[in-house]
Amino acid sequence: MKSKNLAGGADPYRNLVNASAGAVIAWNDATGAVRSSIADKRLLRQGIETARMVRRPAKYKHRRNYEGYYWCAGSGERIxxxxxxxxxxxxxxDHTLRLAKVVAQPFCILFGDGTRHYPDYFALHESGRQFVYDVRPEALVDERAKIQFANTREVCEQIGWGYQVLHGLTGVPRHNLEWLAGYRHPYIDPGPKIRTKILDEASESLPLARLAAALDSTQPVRYLPGIYHLLWRGDLTYDPSRPLGWHSIIERNTGG
Known part of the structure; x- marks a missing residue:
C-alpha cells in the first residue's frame, strides 16, 4: 500500500542513502529530527520507544481497511x-505482555541490498526487553513477505531486539478478548482486598457462575467486573478457544 510521511511525501526516507555494507535504521526522534544508525547494539540505548511515527497510509475512497487508535492498558497511551x-x-x-511503551511505524530499515522495510510496531516491555513486531494475516504472507520478515529478523538479532510476526486474532478468541478488553482500564481493578478474595475463591477450578455466586450469593454479578479485569490481566485463566460465559471454567493462574 502506498504510504506517506505525516508531513507528506511518498516515502519519508526516499532521499536517505545507505552507504553501509549492512543495514541502517532511520527514525524520527522525540523532537521530530531524522536520525540514523548502523544496525548494531548501540541502538539499544537510543530510546527508540520515544520515536515519532514516520508515516501513515495514504487515504483514498472505498478502501477496505479501518484505522484508528487503540488505548493500551500497559502504556496508558493511544496507539x-x-x-x-x-x-x-x-x-x-496488551493482554499477554506487560508493555511500558509502544510506537507504531517507528522506523525504516534500509537493508544492505538497497531494499527497505517499515516494521509495524516497536515495543518496550516492562522487563526492559525491546521488541519489533510486524502484523500481517497469515494468508497474505507471500514469498516476498517471508524474505522481508527473515531479513528483518536478522537485523533485529544483530541489534539485540526481539522480533515476531503477528497474524491477529479471529473467531472466538478475538470475541472473548474484545469482551475482556472492555474491563482492561485500571479503574476497574477491584483493589487488593477484593482481588485477594476473588483469587482465593478461584484457587480451585470452577465455572464462572459458581465463582460469582461464591463471592456474593445474593448478587452474583457484583464482582463480575473485577473477575473480568483479572482475566484480562492474566491473574485468572480460562479456555479462550471456547466462548466466555457462565459455564466457562475459571482458575487462578499459578504460572507466575
Whole structure:
C-alpha cells in the first residue's frame, strides 16, 4: 500500500542513502529530527520507544481497511493501528505482555541490498526487553513477505531486539478478548482486598457462575467486573478457544 510521511511525501526516507555494507535504521526522534544508525547494539540505548511515527497510509475512497487508535492498558497511551488485524494484534500483546511503551511505524530499515522495510510496531516491555513486531494475516504472507520478515529478523538479532510476526486474532478468541478488553482500564481493578478474595475463591477450578455466586450469593454479578479485569490481566485463566460465559471454567493462574 502506498504510504506517506505525516508531513507528506511518498516515502519519508526516499532521499536517505545507505552507504553501509549492512543495514541502517532511520527514525524520527522525540523532537521530530531524522536520525540514523548502523544496525548494531548501540541502538539499544537510543530510546527508540520515544520515536515519532514516520508515516501513515495514504487515504483514498472505498478502501477496505479501518484505522484508528487503540488505548493500551500497559502504556496508558493511544496507539495507532492501520487495520483491524493490527487492532487485534495490539489487543493480544496488551493482554499477554506487560508493555511500558509502544510506537507504531517507528522506523525504516534500509537493508544492505538497497531494499527497505517499515516494521509495524516497536515495543518496550516492562522487563526492559525491546521488541519489533510486524502484523500481517497469515494468508497474505507471500514469498516476498517471508524474505522481508527473515531479513528483518536478522537485523533485529544483530541489534539485540526481539522480533515476531503477528497474524491477529479471529473467531472466538478475538470475541472473548474484545469482551475482556472492555474491563482492561485500571479503574476497574477491584483493589487488593477484593482481588485477594476473588483469587482465593478461584484457587480451585470452577465455572464462572459458581465463582460469582461464591463471592456474593445474593448478587452474583457484583464482582463480575473485577473477575473480568483479572482475566484480562492474566491473574485468572480460562479456555479462550471456547466462548466466555457462565459455564466457562475459571482458575487462578499459578504460572507466575
Amino acid at each position: 495507532w493501528y492501520e487495520s483491524m488485524t493490527e487492532y487485534s494484534a495490539l489487543m493480544e500483546l
